[in-house]
Amino acid sequence: MCTVIAVHITHNQFHFILSSCFFITFPLKTYLRSMSPAEAKNRIETLSSEIKQHNYNYYVLAMPSISDFDFDKKLEELVQLEKQFPEFADPDSPTQQVGGFITKEFITVKHKWPMLSLGNTYNEQELLDFDQRIRKAIGDNFEYVCELKFDGLSMSLTYEQGKLVRAVTRGDGVQGDDVTANVRTINTIPKKLHQSDFPQHFEIRGEVFMHLKAFERLNNERVENGETPYANPRNFASGTIKMQDSAEVAKRPLDCFLYFLYTDNIIYKTHWESLQAVKNWGFQVNEHSRLCHTINDVFEFINLWDKKRFGLSYDIDGIVIKVNSYAQQQELGFTAKSPRWAIAYKFKAEQAETELLSVSYQVGRTGAVTPVANLKPVFLAGTTVKRATLHNADEIEKRLKLHTGDWVYVEKGGEIIPKITGVNLDKRKPGAEAIAYITSCPACGTLLERKEGEAAFYCPNDEGCPPQIVGKMQHFIDRKAMNIDGLGDETIETLYQKGFINHISDIYSLKDHSGELKLMDRFGEKSITNMLEGIEKSKEMPFDKVLFGLGIRYVGATVAKKLAVHFKNVDKLAAASFDELITAEEIGERIAISILDYFKDERHKEEIEKLKAHGLQFVTEEKEVSLASETLSGKTFIISGVFAKYSRDELTNIIEQNGGKIVSSISAKLNYLVAGDNMGPAKLEKATKLNIPIITDDDLLAMIG
Structure with a gap:
């Protein structure tokens, strides 16, 4: 009677090495059929774990510990096991990380919770x-969570x-592209959670x-x-x-760290608690995050990783600092672009020295003229820099x-376009002429103007300066404005050069030139x-989008919404x-002027009259409430602090459903401050000073019976 002491797999055969030193070979399928369900379950789990580790060794560490043949x-074997025992197949199995979906066009999806950017800082002060702004708003009793900024x-x-x-x-923060098929190929992102204490619906950011x-x-x-x-x-x-x-995405190993949980109802009191929870649910949370009790703890963490970052297997460019308590985050709130309770500390940028070849000037859609340095190409922070x-x-x-x-010093300190930080005076050539800023528009020759208190020079010829005309139309069709499908920046440029459009309103007359458009290169009937x-559909866009699309200086998307609500029509x-x-x-004052x-x-x-005639919306649609x-x-009311019986959103609904109005800041005109626990001391002090109830x-509930 022989005893099996080892198993080896080659070419779809299982070789059992016996004590009598000879081989008995069985086909793979025969071997699998002899397995019990319990044995199959254990084998599937073992193989999945081994294959994931081998993938990591190969793709991430570039140190394979197994031959390609043995890996295959x-x-x-895992594929065959999962076919025979589908009840044990895991959606997160390595066999499922192969892709295969073809996406011809990514669908745009609106974020339930906007993906805002963080404010940046580059120095300790x-x-x-x-830190002082946080203390002024919520007092001294709070903590920070520090995380690596990937x-x-x-x-x-x-x-x-x-x-x-x-x-x-992320997209533009309001909406982004659906890339689900591609993300499913990332091994470290779970496709199905096995813990039972997660909410039925949630979002997690990473x-x-x-x-x-x-x-x-x-x-x-x-x-x-x-290839490049x-x-x-x-x-x-x-x-x-x-x-x-x-399938091509699956061949390029990507990884993912998760770092923020969003739910309809807050289920944890702090960000730190939620990080520990999602880790237990199966998400990959970076192990280097730290709970900090003081700003000095934060500086210690920053200094540590400013040195240690070069030993990581991935790039980081700073540290993210967040207030830990969700109630305090809610109290601090948001600006139009970023949360007030978080900030990104950027590490000191890499610097290079190169020669300034010339200075050129760009005219933006608002007429602002921006100077750009043309440089002798120099390699800096992973890219070749030619302009700053x-x-x-x-x-x-x-x-x-x-x-x-x-000869100038160039940095990439969070700028998309690098910036010049200084000049090497030791290399300045004798007799070199000082560079003088231009006085006339480089595009149309109009004399530039500079308003008191502003740094930029402007070309006032907004109706006759080509870059401004094109820029206005490109702004108008943008996703944040009229969101016109089928019409992009390059097309706007081409149509302007060919004389089809000179003003925003001309876009709505293009239907009268469809025959001429067909004669142009790259303008097929379908496009x-x-x-x-897309142009016709844009007529349905609401007044605030149209107002933003007009491109009035300083009237951004948020300001346009406020104006549309306040004035109702153009x-x-x-x-x-x-x-x-x-x-x-x-x-x-600046916006008003x-x-x-x-x-x-x-x-x-x-x-505007022409756009009205084309059917665009210049009146805010009043919704019947x-x-x-x-x-x-x-x-008018402001809600501040944490409440035992209601969320702040619920209190907001109660107020609005009974005819009241929520405002954003405390002033003498405010009627009531609804105060809960842990409300900001600054708000309390200001309300008391102004004798606001x-x-x-x-x-509040007693007021409405």
């Missing part, structure tokens, strides 16, 4: 200022009933990135194949996640005092049809005085 055999691609994952149903890129070893290996392969290498791991990861074939922003005239003439042919359909806005404008929420200047120009009024009562009509949630 393990994978094949600014971080101390941030240099990757932001991603939002939605789970329902514990299953991954959607993965969406960063998709590529490890340095994997980046180096794949870039070398591209060079060997005659990627500049850095972030670009490689970003390009990979937007590929159309998920010079910001304005004062930067050239006063701060840097640039001369022709200067023309899509463009005209005629009232155009007729408003300075005093009337500044009574609108968040409208200050800009609006007045815009509507003084008869050409702008004519353009069914109120529970009008008890609070004409009363401070009430509880019970007082």
Whole structure:
């Protein structure tokens, strides 16, 4: 009787090595059929674990510990086992990470919770200022969570009933691209959760990135194949996640750290608690995060990782600091672009020295003229730098005092375009001329203007300067404005050059030129049809989007919404005085003056009349609201702090359903401050100083009976 002492797999055969030193060979399928369910379950779990580790060794560490042949055999055995015992197949199995879905076009999805950007700081004093702002708002009793700031691609994952149903890129923060098929190929993102204490629906945010070893290996392969290498791991990861074939994505190993949980109802009191919870659910949370009790703890963490970051297998470019308590986060709130309870500390940027070849000037859609330094190419922070922003005239003439042919220091400190930080005066050539800022527009020759208190020079010829005309139209069709499908920046440029469009209103007359458009290169019948359909559909966009699309200086998307709500239609806005404008929420002196200047120009009024004739929306659609009562009509409220019985959103609904209005800041006009536990001391102090009634949630309910 022989005893099996080892098993070896080759070419779909199982070889049992016997004590009598000879082999008995069985086909793989025969071996699998002899397995009991319990044995199969254990074997599946063992193989899955081994294969995941081998993938990590190969792709991330670039140190394979098994031959390709033996790896393929393990994978094949796992495939066969999962076929025979499907009840043990895991959605997160290595066999499922192969992709295969072809995405011809990524669907745009609106984020349930906007993906805002973080404010940045580059020095300790600014971080101390941030800390003081927090203390002034919520007092001294709070903690921070410090996390590594990964240099990757932001991603939002939605789970329902514990299953991954959607993965969406950051996009513009309001909406992004659905890349679910591609994200499913990432091994470290669970497709199905096995713990039972997660909510039925939640979103979790994280960063998709590529490890340095994997980046180096794949870039070398591209060079060997005659392809252009990627500049850095972030670009490689970003390009990979937007590929159309998920099978190709699966060949490029991506990784992901998760770092923020969103739920309809808050289930944890702190961010730190939620990080520990999602780790238990199966998500990969970075192990280097730390709970800090003081700002000095934060500085210690920053200094530690400023040195240790070069030993990581992935790139980081700073540290993210977040207030730990969710109640305090809610109290601190948000600006239009970023949370007030978090900030990113960026590590000191890499610096290089190179020669200034020339200075050129760009004209933006608002007429602002921006100088750009053209440099002798130099390698910096993973990319070759040829240009750097010079910001304005004062930067050239006063701060840097640039001369022709200067050798300059260049940094990439969070800027998309690098910036010049200084000049090497030791290398300045004798007799070199100082660079003087231009006085006339480089595009149309109009004399430049500079308003008092502003750094930038402007070309006032907004209706006759080509870059401004094109820029306005490109802004108008943008996703955040009119979101016109089938019409992009390059098409706008081409149509302008061919004389089809000179103003925004001309876009809506393109349907009259469809025959001429067909004669142009790269304008097929289908693309023309899509463009005209997109233009027609844009007429449904609400007034605030149209107002933003007009491109009035300082009127961004948020300000346009405030103006649309306050004035209801464009005629009232155009007729408003300075005093009337500044009574609108968040409208200050600078914005008011800009609006007045815009509507003084008869050409702008004519353009609006043309757009009205084309059917665009210049009136805010009044939604009929069914109120529970009008008890609070004409009363304004601010809600602050944490409440035992209600969430702040529920209290907001109660107030609005009974005719009251929620406002954003404390002023003498405020009627009531609804105060809960842990409310900010600054709000309490200001309300007390202005003699504003401070009430509880019970007082509020008593007011409405």
